[in-house]
Amino acid sequence: MSDRETEFRSFFDAEFRSLRRIGYLLTSDWTEAEDLAQEAMVRVYRAWARIRERERPAVYARAVLVNRHRSLLRRAKVEAKHAIARQPDTPAVVEGMGEDQIVVWDALAALPRREREALVLRYYEDLPQAEIAKVLGIPVGTVKSLTHRALGRLRAVLGPDVHVPAEDR
Amino acid sequence: MKGEDLIRETMRRASGAEPPVGEAWGRFERARRRATRARTLVVVTAGAAAIAALVFTLPGVNPGAGSEPIGRGSESPSPRPRDLREYTDTFAAYRLRYPADWTQFTMDTPAGRAVMFSPDAGAPVPSIDKECAGCRPVLESPVRYYVQVRAFPGYCGRPWRQRWPEEAVSGCVPMSESVTAYMDARRTAGANVTAGKIDVAGRPTLEFVSVFPSGPMPSAARGIDYWCSGCRVIDWVFTWGQGWVLDVRAVAPDDATSANYDSEAARILASFDVPARASTR
DSSP states (O other), X not given: OOHHHHHHHHHHHHHHHHHXXXXXXXXXXXXXXXXXXXXXXXXXXXXXXXHHHHSOHHHHHHHHHHHHHHHHHHHHHHHHHHTSOOOOSSOOOOTTOOHHHHHXXXXXXXSOHHHHHHHIIIIISOOOHHHHHHHHTSOHHHHHHHHHHHHXXXXXXXXXXXXXXXXXX | OOHHHHHHHHHHHHHXXXXXXXXXXXXXXXXXXXXXXXXXXXXXXXXXXXXXXXXXXXXXXXXXXXXXXXXXXXXXXXXXXXXXXXXXXXXXXXXXXXXXXEEEEEEEOSSEEEEEEEEOTXXXXXXXXXXXXXXXXXXXXOEEXXXXXXXOTTOBOOOSSOOTTHHHHHOSOBOOSEEEEEEEXXXXXXXXXXXXXXXXXXXXXXXXXXXXXXXXXXXXOTHHHHXXXXXXXXXXXXXXXXXXXXEEEEXXXXXXXXXXXXXXXXXXXXXXXXXXXXXXX
């Protein structure tokens, strides 16, 4: 195995599961999450020589995954238009979730795409806003407003008993 | 519980209930190989169609322009009734009689064989603009080119959506024996080509539409590269219906010249190891 292969294999082992989980949080579907993570890895592999030194491969992989997710959504819209396939409207309930968590999970699934992406990267990946902006390919100010709007929607669903952070704008 | 913690905990719990990763690396290896083959096939298809477009639409390379067309073989068989072969395709709704009306080009690649059909005698040929001696009007009507790609035995194409985990069990999904595509190519009306230079005052766009009834999905709008080196892709749209459609629009750079096209055509032909003036096999 060449140095490049060895290096990429280490990256794959370290990041694949994480990518797949992000894919699941974006799609609520493990099959699609697997597809997204695999496609993202194939693209990272192709660009490996370019990105391994100049960029952070993990950030690049997340950006690819998010872009592929957008493409899937666009395709799903077209398919729905032509009635070829139907996507489930609500995510499956995850075993072991409490009542509040089920409400949050449903609310996350109902968020607009970009807001959901921003929240997943912010609260699951714990990325700083600058990195979220890089992954999503948008300005930091837009990240702030997306997060703010998403949290506002969650606040409306969860009610006053649960304190949802206001998030600095 | 604070809302922030509730969101984190919900995401952690949701993503924690994951199925086993299993042979992820093995699936990756197979996906990588398939993607490479599919890209090769798509690029070859787009290249084949674009070369046909170059031959018939670009200044200095179309029949009657005073020079030999690039990519058109001098040893093309003459049309004889007993040689006629018919190709039909129900999706694209076309019926070709080769070599009566169409010129056939063939390219062999590691993945398969691409056969393209370009309009010949029956196609509209751009006429010289009478008000501008030497000017060549661009085609306002799209010209349709057909490309038939036949995969070699054992070639496996990737379905549009990778299935998991079924795929790991069944292996790759065999691609249909042949894939037929057609491309409508045109330069938007309003752009003139004068003395080897494209007038870009009107910011002409190039439109490139490929229609495939089945087969691998292109991972990038590579086809436009074959049209014009340096052109900037401004939009591409995938549409799924009966088949899938890749619609690419690009803008020509300010310094675009016909020389760009000519050299690009030569480069493409060289990459296929096809003699520039005798490409028909």
